[in-house]
Amino acid sequence: MKEKGLHSKNKFNKGYNFDDLINKNPLLKEFVTKNEFDAITIDFSNPKAVKELNKALLFTYDKISVWNFPDENLCPPIPGRVDYIHHLNDLLKDKKNVSILDIGTGATCIYPLLGNAVYGWKFVGTDIDLDSLDSAQDIIDDNELDPQILLRQQFDENNILTGIIEPEDTFTAAMCNPPFYKSAEEARGANRRKTRNLGTNAIRNFAGNNNELWYVGGEKAFLHNYLYQSSLYKKQVTWFTSLVSKKENIESLQKSAKKLGTTTFKVIPMHQGNKVTRIIAWSYQN
Numbered sequence: 001m002k003e004k005g006l007h008s009k010n011k012f013n014k015g016y017n018f019d020d021l022i023n024k025n026p027l028l029k030e031f032v033t034k035n036e037f038d039a040i041t042i043d044f045s046n047p048k049a050v051k052e053l054n055k056a057l058l059f060t061y062d063k064i065s066v067w068n069f070p071d072e073n074l075c076p077p078i079p080g081r082v083d084y085i086h087h088l089n090d091l092l093k094d095k096k097n098v099s100i101l102d103i104g105t106g107a108t109c110i111y112p113l114l115g116n117a118v119y120g121w122k123f124v125g126t127d128i129d130l131d132s133l134d135s136a137q138d139i140i141d142d143n144e145l146d147p148q149i150l151l152r153q154q155f156d157e158n159n160i161l162t163g164i165i166e167p168e169d170t171f172t173a174a175m176c177n178p179p180f181y182k183s184a185e186e187a188r189g190a191n192r193r194k195t196r197n198l199g200t201n202a203i204r205n206f207a208g209n210n211n212e213l214w215y216v217g218g219e220k221a222f223l224h225n226y227l228y229q230s231s232l233y234k235k236q237v238t239w240f241t242s243l244v245s246k247k248e249n250i251e252s253l254q255k256s257a258k259k260l261g262t263t264t265f266k267v268i269p270m271h272q273g274n275k276v277t278r279i280i281a282w283s284y285q286n
Helices: 018-024 026-031 047-058 078-092 110-119 130-142 184-198 200-206 218-233 247-260
Strands: 099-103 122-127 149-153 171-176 237-244 264-272 275-283
Touching: 018 026, 018 047, 026 047, 047 078, 078 110, 078 171, 078 237, 078 264, 078 275, 099 110, 110 122, 110 130, 110 149, 122 130, 130 149, 218 237, 218 247, 218 275, 237 247, 247 264, 247 275
Parallel strands: 099 122, 099 171, 122 149, 171 237
Antiparallel strands: 237 275, 264 275
16 A cells, blocks of 8 residues: 655655554454455554554554553554654755654654654654653653653643743754634544545544644634744744645735744645645744
């Protein structure tokens, strides 16, 4: 099974070898089947199958051997998540001694795990949810990555960078996968639509805690808050970046970035299967 359009450095862009993946995670074996086209795959509407597949994909990186997190948290698709890491590395031009601020690390700690495993980057991960941070810390401890990945809690839901970045901090870049929906009701509605499309057993596949799924005002409000707060730390972070799901949000962000005095604003397209998303990146430095 091949993932379309992934970054050229993405090890999954030529598909999966399920024999190798089962070696990495034997629990995957019970979920592997052949579809009507005689191709080896899993049932992607089964959240347990999706979780074990992504565990196997993650374990193909030598530094990572344990990845346990609660079922109610979103299970990130590893090929897409590592694509962000590769595109960010392109932006940084293979810079060494990189330090990354990961906004909204979540219970899976996925970006710090991948960024450290692939490029040896150091991370500070942040989240507003203490349970998520506890889960992420367990993952860090289990993989003996404590010196490489540090966690900080954001105590104010109105802030993204303020209360996190300390006066002595400097980061090569900040990265973020922002909440998509405007409210819990909107998130539940989308969940129900996806469940109808894939079958009733799919609902846990689209689970997620509130802070993972929604933010008052949705993605646009979150990104504008992030953009404004970035102007307060323009000398401490070289690049601010984020995923953006809704293309229509970019124009207003570009205008606001210009007013705030950014020197550079980039839009980096990402293709994953039939899905097109993008990374925005801005800097106040030359």
